[in-house]
Amino acid sequence: MAAAAPSGMDKPHFIGIGGAGMSGIATILAQRGMRVSGSDAKESGTVAALRELGATVHVGHAAGHLAPDASCVVVSSAIRSDNPELAAAAQRGIPVVHRSDALAGLMTGLRTIAVAGTHGKTTTTSMLAVSLRSLGLDPSYAIGGDLDGPGSNAHHGSGEIFVAEADESDRSFHAYSPEVAIVLNVELDHHANYASMDEIYASFETFAAKIRPGGTLVISADHDGARELTRRVRDAANLTVVTYGESPHADVRILDVTAHGLTSEVTVRLAGQELTFTVSVPGRHYAHNAVAALAAGVAADVPAAALATALGTYTGVGRRLQLVGEQAGVQVIDSYAHHPSEMTADLEAMRAAAPAGRVLVVFQPHLFSRTQELGAEMGAALALADAALVLPVYPAREDPIPGVTSALVTDAARTHRADVTPVAGMAAVPDAVAGMARPGDLVLTMGAGDVTEAGPKILARLGEGGGEH
Known part of the structure; x- marks a missing residue:
């Protein structure tokens, strides 16, 4: 198959290049030999992998990151209109391409x-x-x-x-x-x-x-x-x-x-x-x-x-019931589930996979709008766990909505007689889990935000001698 770029995408610049959807398109274009550049809010393994393919990736957003000869600027719906690189593209008349159109071209x-x-x-x-x-x-x-x-x-x-x-x-x-x-x-x-x-x-x-x-x-x-x-x-x-x-x-x-x-x-x-x-x-x-x-x-x-x-050769993808590790007889698994149907399915799967132990959950609601509409259903799903810790809402691209907090989830869970405990932030999670877990238990970190970062910290805390015995 000929290695070619869609029209006008020989020198694309990606705003938010480290995102899952954006990085994939950038990866394919780089593998096809195009001169790819972009920016992202922070360093990551994905950013490092793109650099290894020859892409130029800046950390942070600034008008100066946009190359003078960029053929287009690729954006997703998450990019705000006041992004300085997007504004620079408008001033210089550089075409702006939505991520979906770029992928369609590939x-x-x-x-x-x-x-x-x-x-x-x-x-x-x-x-x-x-x-x-x-x-x-x-x-x-x-x-x-x-x-x-x-x-x-x-x-x-x-x-x-x-x-x-x-x-x-x-x-x-x-x-x-x-x-x-x-x-x-x-x-x-x-x-x-x-x-x-x-x-x-x-x-x-x-x-x-x-x-x-x-x-x-x-x-x-x-x-x-x-x-x-x-x-x-x-x-x-x-x-x-x-x-x-x-x-x-x-x-x-x-x-x-x-x-x-x-x-x-x-x-x-x-x-x-x-x-x-x-x-x-x-x-x-x-x-x-x-x-x-x-x-x-x-x-x-x-x-x-x-x-x-x-x-049968498929063994999983990152964050989809991915085994993070085991310490002190406790398995820690990471789940991307954030919609009530996904939460229910993953909790039922974990219940079947660990019939002899308890299923403990660290849940982080994702988006204020989703929590507002589905918080009650999220709480009902958490009733399938033996115990759950609930973090504050992860906002992602959204601004707060007055009155919408993770209490919508915990209050609903309690109406289903669930054992739920709110935690103020990620720093409190490792000690809280260590105080609950005992050998044979399975801990599920669940949500589409940065709750995935809790798994290694929980394992480290359990390795220090935490957990019930």
Whole structure:
């Protein structure tokens, strides 16, 4: 495959280049030989990996970071209008390109599989990328999380398939025209951009309408929102709809999911053939993700039996039930779950994986808008844990909303008789966990913010002799 850049992107400058979505596009362009530059708020492993590819990355944002001959400036929806580099681009007449349009340009001429859904996108995209790579197909891919380490979230491959995570949060996925699309689930989230389920359905309908003529939509037969979307799009011309799940009416039917500790064995019926394969991450929801990946790969002409076996080579992606380590008989696992459905799924998976011990959670609500709308449901999910610590809301790109705090979560959890304790900040977490944990317990750090940094600190504190005995 020729190494080329989309038009006007031979010298791109990325504002916020260290972000999961932005860094992936920058990585592929650098691997294609383009002169990539950018800026980010802080140093990170991702920034270091981009520099190793030849990118020029500045820490902090300043107008002077924008090269005089930059061909365009790439931004995401998280970049504020008063960013000095964005203002400099406007003054100098440098084109500004949204991240989604840049990614769409990278897909040109390739057989794209786009993975959408309210949750599960990163895992399913990763499963496809890893399994296709293990089959020697060398796909290109752009994922919202790291596979093997910093900078491994994207790759410019020599094969004809491009696997991409399709983000609905800001309607970015409307920019893509995939040959195969996956919709894992459809739920109300991203409340700053969507006011109702009707708006969510309309957005996913637009995405489905972008599938290339003759293409395939792979969609859950078990999820209520996905079933409603199927009803709305099934009669679209030149579109094949393939459903998957445990429903007896699913085209790709899941016959059995058997848990074996931190792995599962999955049996499916596809085109009259039964296939049994291993999923090397725990939880029924991950088994469903793997089956969605299988159905999409088959729709892209990958042999079913070979792909089913290859899916077993996937061992996880950063922050998706990732084992951080073990100390004093206590396992610490990191989870990116921040929507109530994700929280429930991961807690149920951990309960199955640790039947003899307790499941303890350190939860950090993500975004004020999400906490305002879903705080009660988050609290209900935490009732599945034996005990939980709840941190203040992680604001990310948002300004505070009066009256919206993590108390919305803890108060709701207590109505479900959950054992929840608010903590003032990250510094208090290691001692608090050490005072609770005992051998055989499993500690889950959960959320989409910087709660991921707590895991190593908890392990270090347990190694000092903390924990009950």
